[in-house]
Amino acid sequence: MNLQDLGNIGEFVGAIGVVVSLIYLTQQMSQNTTAVRAASFNSMVQNSIRLLEHSFRDSEFAQFLERAQRDPESLTVEEQVRWDSYMTAVYRHFGNLVYQYRVGALDKQMWRSYEVTLKNHLRTPSWADWYGTNGHLFSTALTDQVERALREIAAEGAEADSIQA
Numbered sequence: 001m002n003l004q005d006l007g008n009i010g011e012f013v014g015a016i017g018v019v020v021s022l023i024y025l026t027q028q029m030s031q032n033t034t035a036v037r038a039a040s041f042n043s044m045v046q047n048s049i050r051l052l053e054h055s056f057r058d059s060e061f062a063q064f065l066e067r068a069q070r071d072p073e074s075l076t077v078e079e080q081v082r083w084d085s086y087m088t089a090v091y092r093h094f095g096n097l098v099y100q101y102r103v104g105a106l107d108k109q110m111w112r113s114y115e116v117t118l119k120n121h122l123r124t125p126s127w128a129d130w131y132g133t134n135g136h137l138f139s140t141a142l143t144d145q146v147e148r149a150l151r152e153i154a155a156e157g158a159e160a161d162s163i164q165a
Helices: 003-057 057-068 075-102 108-122 125-139 141-165
Strands: none
Touching: 003 057, 003 075, 003 125, 057 075, 057 125, 075 108, 075 125, 075 141, 108 125, 108 141
């Protein structure tokens, strides 16, 4: 075996080392991606809980929220600020969810559950009206999602009306 043969063996072993390193790196990236997605999902759930927590822990807030949703015109100036702040936080949360779904951090099954939740909220006229007035504050992706949900709600209402007639 001469120096040329040893050089060829060295190159071959080096190439195998590179391939093994790339396989290992791919596995590590896949594990990190899974961990990042899980952490991101956990953060989204925690944010949802924080938004809901006031209504089930604080009866005064629950009463305020019910009145604000039923008749936002009846709110005092201070309560209107509270309603605007709450709605801004909720729609920012949904905007984040739209973004997370768009970039692949939220899978389709979980997105569907949040999409249905948003649509159910938009069935309350005060939610739809608030967004109609303040939608310019949010991403176009969220606005597209809200408009799509409102069209679906309107179509459901038209369908129900035609069935009753």
